[in-house]
Amino acid sequence: MSALDFFTKWVEGEKTVPLYAEFEPLEPKKAKKKRPAAIGDRQRLDGFLRLYARCAVVISILMVLVLLVGAVALPVFASPGNPTNNEVVRRYVGSAEEETGAENVIAGMILNYRGFDTFGESCVLFLAVCCVMLLLWATNDRLRGEAKATQTEAPRDMILANVAKILLPCVLCFGICVLLNGHVSPGGGFSGGSILGAALILFAVSFGADSVRRFFTAKVFNAVRITGLMVYAVMFGVYIYQGANQIQSDLARYIVLVIDLAVGLVVMSTMYGFYSFYTKGEL
């Protein structure tokens, strides 16, 4: 039965048509076999790529024109009367400190007023690490065998190790400081977490992955990032359930700090996870 027959029968309402009928191609491919397949494919691919390149140039030029017209029509740069500076901004800046306990309005905004958004972000990071793990985890068909021998770490560098000994405490302190002061000064969960992740990567590069593995195994890695997400979800859920801005207790006011810590943990483990999976294929 050809696909056309199937379709006409289906349109006419015949119910005996098998759902997964074996289709024959509408016309047998004879023309293809006249010349060697590889050359034909090559030519067709070349032709397609040439057409593709021309289309890409045309689309890019069209795009630049359309976007430039849009860009020129935008409101004046840095003017206080722009439509983006509306009552939302006044509300956020005016009552952020009182309602969220954060002097850093941006931290208060992303972790309190727009907390669901940031929770989604943390989930995106979590999922990204999961995907990278799925794709790059050294399974039997990859790395475990012969490739593992070639992919061993670079020899330990003396200069790097000595510099890292001086630098690491500073980087760690700075990261923790940025993380804990995120609600009163520039910084916050994302930047502090990135700095801590960078410190972990520096540690792994200068003293070898085995020394990181003494305290940051795959189990700890999973525990840290799941704990971060859970703490965020539970704290924010409780906060919303209790009536969000209506609560006056101190715990509710400093919820930003707790959520910031949770985000920092997620970001830190994500950064180190990316590094570790790209270099070694495992934690």
Added chain:
Amino acid sequence: MLSLIIDNRFAIAAVILFVTGFANMMLHPNLIKKVVSFNIMDSATFLLLASRGMIAGRTAAILTDGGADPSRYVNPIPAGLVLTGIVVSVSVSAFSLALIQRLYDAYGSVDLRDILEAMKKKGE
């Protein structure tokens, strides 16, 4: 005309950056460079967003001794949006680079044309 361009210089720079990244992503056969171009497009978006939040003569939205007077601080919302954008951009880059690494394992190349040809050969 000139004043129009100067008024919107950041938006125009963002457009140029965006289309540079877009054209490069479409035209370059190397997959790693496609990811790089993708990141250039991201930067263009961040530039546009951040420039929209700017207000001349005001400081960053961190409340200091001046108190919560909205007329002293720039717009904090684009900063939050840029933060979201950076996180998503990092995640997408990591995911696509992992996919490219798997493609390299399977076909021994990061060049799109080589991969397409190798796929054709494997299919037949």
